[in-house]
Amino acid sequence: MENTVEEIACAVEKKELLSLMPHELEEWMLSAGEPKYRAKQIFPQLHRGLSPDEMTNLGKKLQQKLRDAFVWHLPVVERKLVSAIDGTVKYLFGLADGNCVESVVMKYRHGNTICISSQVGCRMGCKFCASTIGGRVRNLTPGELLGQVLAAQKDMGERISNIVMMGIGEPLDNYDNVIRFLHLVNCEEGICIGYRHISLSTCGVVDGIEKLMEEELPITLSISLHAPDDETRSAIMPINKKWGVDALLDACRVYYARTGRRISFEYTLIAGKNDSVANAQKLARLLNAKLRSRTESMPIHVNLIPVNEVEESGFRTSGRDAVMAFAGVLESKGIRATVRRTLGSDINASCGQLRRAAMDEES
Numbered sequence: 342m343e344n345t346v347e348e349i350a351c352a353v354e355k356k357e358l359l360s361l362m363p364h365e366l367e368e369w370m371l372s373a374g375e376p377k378y379r380a381k382q383i384f385p386q387l388h389r390g391l392s393p394d395e396m397t398n399l400g401k402k403l404q405q406k407l408r409d410a411f412v413w414h415l416p417v418v419e420r421k422l423v424s425a426i427d428g429t430v431k432y433l434f435g436l437a438d439g440n441c442v443e444s445v446v447m448k449y450r451h452g453n454t455i456c457i458s459s460q461v462g463c464r465m466g467c468k469f470c471a472s473t474i475g476g477r478v479r480n481l482t483p484g485e486l487l488g489q490v491l492a493a494q495k496d497m498g499e500r501i502s503n504i505v506m507m508g509i510g511e512p513l514d515n516y517d518n519v520i521r522f523l524h525l526v527n528c529e530e531g532i533c534i535g536y537r538h539i540s541l542s543t544c545g546v547v548d549g550i551e552k553l554m555e556e557e558l559p560i561t562l563s564i565s566l567h568a569p570d571d572e573t574r575s576a577i578m579p580i581n582k583k584w585g586v587d588a589l590l591d592a593c594r595v596y597y598a599r600t601g602r603r604i605s606f607e608y609t610l611i612a613g614k615n616d617s618v619a620n621a622q623k624l625a626r627l628l629n630a631k632l633r634s635r636t637e638s639m640p641i642h643v644n645l646i647p648v649n650e651v652e653e654s655g656f657r658t659s660g661r662d663a664v665m666a667f668a669g670v671l672e673s674k675g676i677r678a679t680v681r682r683t684l685g686s687d688i689n690a691s692c693g694q695l696r697r698a699a700m701d702e703e704s
């Protein structure tokens with residue numbers, strides 16, 4: 342269904358119902374001459390993915406007031422791919438203004454984990470990543486971040502218990518909306534996902550990491566490191582020219598000292614670029630030197646991800662032997678290394694690829 346220009350203009354002017362915290366909804370009720378308890382009726386239903394018009398316990402007058410004051414839009418399932426291998430579900434979600442983002446639900450024994458997008462596109466420019474090819478179109482609102490979780494849950498009819506912010510976009514480049522989303526998703530009255538079940542991944546936006554540690558949210562921080570030195574990292578990740586490896590790891594050390602939350606590192610292996618034994622030795626030396634001292638020793642975990650080949654980048658994925666050798670070097674230096682299990686390999690499950698495919702078909 343196409344949105345009219347009027348509807349889109351409206352969506353910009355009116356507040357989004359899904360972005361409100363319970364106390365804000367209560368305040369609005371009072372200002373609209375409604376009893377406070379209405380907020381307690383509405384909020385849990387919103388978090389089940391229902392629109393105010395579907396809430397049968399509200400009455401026509403209140404539904405009309407809500408329509409006049411707010412926009413409500415749940416991401417619409419434009420496409421859905423289900424992996425025949427492992428049940429991973431990939432969604433292409435349509436937003437109110439016609440833009441699309443991707444979310445992926447992975448099924449683990451401990452529950453369903455959703456990987457959500459934080460922006461439409463991305464401006465970080467990592468050379469191996471499909472999400473950044475067309476640049477950043479716009480930030481997602483808190484309601485759209487939450488909406489991905491609600492829409493997937495509603496569509497699957499199953500609870501989602503873990504969230505990773507590793508889809509399209511850089512979460513720390515959409516800081517305020519992401520923080521509000523984290524608070525929203527944690528609300529007891531709503532879908533109530535604990536902070537310890539949420540991971541946020543960043544390419545290394547150091548001022549964002551510094552701000553994040555002040556929030557005192559016990560989420561898990563993941564750092565997309567991908568290289569053991571500035572030369573290698575700057576060649577594949579432009580953000581490294583603003584904050585180099587040293588500044589990034591200093592921020593990680595302080596983050597751990599402040600929050601006590603361990604940080605996990607992601608390392609995408611690209612054949613011939615960053616996957617040699619020498620690279621692994623350098624990485625081990627770097628992490629041990631920067632993050633481990635006699636007084637404070639941070640548990641370090643590196644997640645190795647053989648790069649998903651994106652046509653435009655021309656990068657090739659590392660062979661199995663190179664991956665195992667890399668992991669072996671890290672382990673021998675006391676650094677836990679795991680190789681990411683590939684889920685949804687038959688449905689192009691890595692971020693940005695489905696949105697690009699859909700855009701190519703349209704143009």
Ligand code: SAH
Binds near residue numbers: 507510542646647
């Ligand atoms: N902007 C954030 C989160 C989104 S990307 C970040 O950079 O962390 C999520 C993870 O997937 C990052 O570690 C990113 O570097 C990695 N990634 C992106 N493109 C990839 C590809 N083609 N193959 C493997 N990993 C990729």
